[in-house]
Amino acid sequence: MVLGCRSNGIMADLKKRLGGNVEGLFFVDSTCIDCDTCRQIAPSVFAELGDYSVVHHQPVGESEVREAARALLSCPTGSIGTLAKIDLKPARLDFPLPITDSIFYNGFASPDSFGASSYFVRHPEGNWLIDSPKYLPYLRDRFQEMGGIRYIFLSHRDDVCDAARYAEAFSSERIIHRYELSAQPDAEHVIDGYDPVQILKDFLIVPTPGHTRGHLALFFQNKYLFTGDHLWWSRNRNALTASQSVNWYSWPQQIESVRKLLEYPFEWVLPGHGERINLPEPEMKRRLIELLGRIEH
Ligand code: SF4
Structure with missing residues (x-):
């Protein structure tokens, strides 16, 4: 059997x-x-x-x-x-799987988002869901036990999956860029333009257009960067990677968005696709410069 x-x-x-x-x-x-x-x-x-x-x-x-x-x-x-x-x-029962004390990998990936990773951030001022896993009563109950979901951050249109169902279950505020709104038309918080947006003390939303027109990245505590499909770690290359082959909007703009990240310190990359990586901040910056060198030529 x-x-x-x-x-x-x-x-x-x-x-x-x-x-x-x-x-x-x-x-x-x-x-x-x-x-x-x-x-x-x-x-x-x-x-x-x-x-x-x-x-x-x-x-x-x-x-x-x-x-x-x-x-x-x-x-x-x-x-x-x-x-x-x-x-x-x-x-x-292992899910959500802890990555750090406050960040969890949700598992239960969806074919709707081509198996993209989603994350849960536990925070005293309200928890965040970063992109969405499949909606499952089990996972919903686990999120409830962990304090519910105040914000649902949607990096871009491809990875919204069951965000609307989780938003309904927890009265969450979904955050998405206006250019991605077709994937979540009734989102509660719409980001306009390409300026960074601070939400609470610990969360900074940085628009990273390129992969899609309204792609967003999220910095948490100046240490963790949720990158959606903007960039990721490649175990084969042993390097930070972004790929023109999965660029749906503008490759030159994506390169500019990678450059924009040089302004910010971070030690973690937590992507939708590709691998997570944790490096000391100077090494992460070096790897980012290395990536820019590769994709600019
Ligand atoms: S790569 Fe693994 S997890 Fe993804 S579809 Fe194939 S078997 Fe499933």
Whole structure:
């Protein structure tokens, strides 16, 4: 029996099992959209092979099985399955996964946002959701236990997913740029123009047009930068990366928006797609300058 029911009820299909999987309990099927979510959550188990992820090492021991189960739950397309029933509850209870004391990765990525990462920021003046995961009663209840959601920051139109449902559940204020408003027409807080906008003491919204016309980045505590699809860390390049191949509006403007970030100190990059990275502030600046050097030529 093939098991591995995701939050969306979709089951991976053994008939579509990719040949690159090593034999064993977990497998990936051909519905994989190569979003990288599983490779980030369980890098010892999942690896990239061509245009897909596959299981390159079957999990051994409780910790690896738990990581693989987290990946299974977070796969946006339900492409990860198991050949025998496993208890997914412990892995589900792990979400939102702590990154720091106040920042969490939500998991449960959506195909609507091509598996984009979303985050939860716990803050004494009200919590923030950074882009949106799938709407799930379980996750909603967890957010409730963590103090609810005051603001929902939407980096751009591609990653809004179920923001409206979370906003309704928590009477949250959704923040989005006017140029992205078609994705969330009834958003409560609309950013106009390209000047930075301070919200409370700890949050600074910096428009970073380029990937889309109204793309926004969010600085938190002058240390954490939520970048949406503006830039990200690439494990293959071992570098900060932005790509013209996924630029939907203006590449020259995106380069200018990367340059704009030089004005700000930060130590973390937390993207929608691609990997997170934490570097000392001078090293992060050096990496940003390095990125600019690559994309300007
Ligand atoms: S999380 Fe799912 S869709 Fe994304 S790369 Fe892994 S198997 Fe593929």
